[in-house]
Amino acid sequence: MKPENRHIEPLLWSLFGAGGMTIAFLVPAVILVVGILMPMGLLPAEALSYERMSAFFLDSWIGKLSAIALLVPGYWGCIHRVYHGMHDLQIHTNEKVKLGCYGSVLVLSIVTVMLVLFG
């Protein structure tokens, strides 16, 4: 394929698919734990303590990878759907809006990975 025929859409579509997957499989339990069980006092007091959370998500490799897998594909999945959802709502955008949407998610992804790896 000639370089001028390459499109970014397959890459964005793959990230959207990955995001759909992580949101479907990982996010429900995370919302249940962080947003409902913890506030209602249904978890042991120290379950989400700073010591435990930072030791897992910032200091262990499995935790670092979990944090990245939980957050980064989801950003791309959501922004892809928000961007295309604007079309469904009869808001017709242009290349600048598209660049703004995906560009801000690219920055957010890089910051997320940097925080997890070096934070």
Add this chain to the structure above:
Amino acid sequence: MSRRPYIRPMPANWFMEKPAYKFYMLREASCVFNLVYSLNLFAGLVQLVRGADAWNGWLAVQSNATMVVFAVITLAMTLLHAVTFINMAPRVSPQQLRKMIPDNIVRAVMFAGLAAVSAVIVGLAYMGAF
């Protein structure tokens, strides 16, 4: 590039016409909730990196009544996404694969996977095993 695609005029509330369209838009709306919630989780990561006080502040925000209501709605929308995602999975998978494995088996395995992953995450949190 000077692309000027023809845009067919449509009323902005076109989806109110049929129940199937309304359901499509409801499901698509879940992405807004998930985007906001992932920004909330990103804020949690930032606070975790900043230290114990910042993290405890973020946990306190999660216990705010408005935030709990938002979490409940987001969980419902996320489950709607999960159920529709799993139900359509056989239709978007490679069709050679689809001829070999019946749709209902694929869906059953994926629902079992969702239940197993959720049980592991909630179980680990409950046991404080993170």
